[in-house]
Amino acid sequence: MANASSQLSDRVEINMKSIALVTYSGRPELSPSDQTLLNPLKQRGIQPIPAIWNDATIDWLQFDAVVLRSCWDYYKHVGAFREWLTHLQDLDVSLYNTQKTVLWNMEKTYLRNLAQKGVKTIPTIWTESAVNLSETMQSRGWDRVVLKPVMGASGYSIHLVSASDAKEKQTLFESMLQEGQVMIQPVIEEIQNGELSLIFFQDEFHYAIRKTPGESTIFVNSAYGGSYMTTNVDDETVKVAQSILCIAHEQTRQDSFLYARVDGILVDSEFVLMELELIEPGLFMDIASPDGSERFADAIDTVVTKGEQ
Numbered sequence: 001m002a003n004a005s006s007q008l009s010d011r012v013e014i015n016m017k018s019i020a021l022v023t024y025s026g027r028p029e030l031s032p033s034d035q036t037l038l039n040p041l042k043q044r045g046i047q048p049i050p051a052i053w054n055d056a057t058i059d060w061l062q063f064d065a066v067v068l069r070s071c072w073d074y075y076k077h078v079g080a081f082r083e084w085l086t087h088l089q090d091l092d093v094s095l096y097n098t099q100k101t102v103l104w105n106m107e108k109t110y111l112r113n114l115a116q117k118g119v120k121t122i123p124t125i126w127t128e129s130a131v132n133l134s135e136t137m138q139s140r141g142w143d144r145v146v147l148k149p150v151m152g153a154s155g156y157s158i159h160l161v162s163a164s165d166a167k168e169k170q171t172l173f174e175s176m177l178q179e180g181q182v183m184i185q186p187v188i189e190e191i192q193n194g195e196l197s198l199i200f201f202q203d204e205f206h207y208a209i210r211k212t213p214g215e216s217t218i219f220v221n222s223a224y225g226g227s228y229m230t231t232n233v234d235d236e237t238v239k240v241a242q243s244i245l246c247i248a249h250e251q252t253r254q255d256s257f258l259y260a261r262v263d264g265i266l267v268d269s270e271f272v273l274m275e276l277e278l279i280e281p282g283l284f285m286d287i288a289s290p291d292g293s294e295r296f297a298d299a300i301d302t303v304v305t306k307g308e309q
Contacts, residue, residue, distance in 0.1 A: 015045075016045050016046065016047045017045065017046050017047070017064040017065075017304055017305065018046070018047040018048075018049055018062070018063050018064055019041070019046055019047070019048055019049070019063055019064060019065045019066065019067055019300065019304055020049055020050075020051035020058075020060065020063045020065075020066045020067065021034060021037070021048050021049065021050055021051065021067055021069045022051055022052075022053050022066060022067065022068045022069055022070075022071050022280075023050050023051065023052055023053070023069055023070045023071060024052060024053060024054075024070060024071050024072050024073045024074075025052055025054075025073070026072065026073065027070045027072070028050060028052060029050055030050050030069065030070060031069070031070045031282065032286045033282055033283055033284055033285045033286045033287075034069050034070060034283075034285070035286075036285045036286050036289045036290070036292070036293040037285060037293045037296055037297060037300075040290075040293050040294050040296075040297035041297050041300060041301075043297075044297055044298075044300075044301045045305075046297075046300065046301060046304060046305075049063070051063075051066075053068075053071045053074070053081070053084055054077065054080060054081075054084065060087075060088055060091055060093050061091055061093065063093070064094070064304055065093075065094040065095075065096060065300075065303065065304045066088060066093050066094065066095050066096070067096045067258065067300060068095070068096065068097065068102070068279055068280050069280060070280060070282075071279075071280045072280060074106075074279070074280070075106075075151050075152050078106075078151065082103070085099045085102060085103070086099075094303075094304075096258040096259075096300075096303060097252075097254060097257050097258055097259070097278050097279070098252070098254045100252050100253060100254065101248075101252040101254045101257070101278050102278070102279050104248075104251055104252050104278075105252075105276065105277075105278040105279050106151060106279065107150050107151050108148070108150050108151070108152075108183060108275075109126070109150060109181075110248075110251070110276065111124065111273070111275075111276075112124070112126060113251055114244065114247055114248070114251075114273065114276070117247045117250075118247075119243075119244055119247060119273055120270065120271070120272050120273065121272065121273045121274075122185045122186070122188060122272060122273075122274060123140075123185065123186060124183050124184065124185050125183070125184040125185075126150075126181060126182075126183060127177070127181065127182055127184065128177065128180075128181045128182075129177065130170075130173070130174045130177060131184075132170070133145075133161060133166040133167075133169065133170050133173055133184075134163070134166040134167050134170070136184065137161075137163055137166055138163070140186070142163075142186040142187075143162065143163050143187075144160065144161065144162045144163070144186070144187040145160075145161050145184050145185060145186055145187060146158055146159065146160055146161070146184075146185050146187060146218075147159045147161060147169075147172075147173055147176060147182055147183070147184060148182065148183040148185065149176060149179060149180060149181075149182060149183075150180055150181040150182070150183060151180065157176065157179075158219070159172060159173075159176075160187070160218065161173075187218055188265060188267060188272070190265050190266060190267050191213060191218050191220070191265055192213060192218075193265070193266070194210040194211060194212045194213075194220075194231075194265075195210070195211045195212075195220050195263055195264070195265055195274060196208055196209070196210060196211075196231070196233060196237070196263065196264055196265065196266070196271075197209040197210075197211060197261050197262070197263050197281075197284070198233060198237070198238065198241045198261070198262040198263075198264075199259075199260075199261055199283055199284070199288070199292065200241070200242075200245065200257065200259065200260040200261075200262070201258065201259055201295050201296050201298070201299035202256050202257070202258060202299045202302065202303075203242070203245055203256045203257060203260070205238050205241065205242065206288075206291070206292065206295045207230060207288045207291065207292060208230070208231050208232065208233045209228050209229065209230060209231065209284045209287065209288070210228070210229055210230075210231035211226055211227070211228050212226060212227050212228075212229075213226055214226050214227075228284060228287060229287070230284075230287055230288055236271075237266070237271045240271040241262040241264075241271065244262055244273060244276060245257065245260055245262070245276075248260075248276060248278070252278075257278055258299055258300070258303055259278075259281070259283065259296065259299070260276070260277065260278055260281075261275075261276075261277040261278075261281035261282075261283065262276055262277075263275040263276070263277065283296065
């Protein structure tokens with residue numbers, strides 16, 4: 001693929017604004033979801049250019065805005081990714097979502113911040129040192145738990161532990177601690193009913209996706225056989241998701257998020273937050289198309305053309 005700088009010369013209209021849709025080397029032409037965004041943006045007079053975040057040949061000043069999309073390897077190159085964010089800030093490049101938001105959302109400790117503000121989240125033990133998994137699970141009454149690194153994505157280094165194999169997986173747990181802080185969470189059995197992803201553009205709710213685990217697993221990621229479909233959610237669930245975004249605004253000082261994905265499950269009809277995705281969430285526009293991509297294009301048009309955020 002030609003690099004982003006050379007693609008700028010291919011604009012159909014000299015006065016078109018251009019934006020970088022940031023991706024990674026594994027998806028140089030963007031994800032299938034993000035590809036549905038290309039024509040709607042062009043129809044609004046905006047030239048979208050796929051741009052790999054760590055491509056050293058790219059001059060980021062040539063874009064009117066930079067929109068993070070499928071930069072799905074950032075957590076494997078944390079130092080370089082932070083340096084890149086700082087570089088964009090030094091260049092005074094318009095980044096969406098903002099650098100402060102991205103840095104806050106990179107580590108899952110943001111969930112602890114939200115819980116302290118009253119958001120209902122999955123009970124979590126945050127630890128930087130080894131604890132006895134078997135004894136911890138027994139004391140909490142947890143038959144199954146998941147181990148997660150504080151930084152990761154797409155199911156990276158997530159492990160399921162049951163009471164019967166906790167002693168066996170103690171060594172695995174301790175090896176994870178060598179890489180950083182680890183989260184221990186009970187398995188919420190309602191995950192079998194599906195995880196809900198509520199999609200927002202500029203804080204306005206547009207559609208929801210139900211992600212169902214694959215057979216004989218609790219994981220909804222497609223790599224584990226998970227399946228996705230559009231779904232309806234009730235007004236109360238949307239209100240809870242909106243309240244979560246409001247608290248996140250206070251934490252990040254970003255007035256509105258260009259895009260946000262609020263992931264959770266219903267437990268006794270109450271929405272429990274699993275993740276708040278503000279960096280590079282898949283937005284399932286290929287499933288919710290054409291409305292999804294049209295609405296996201298509208299939001300991008302607003303911030304790029306009018307400078308609103």
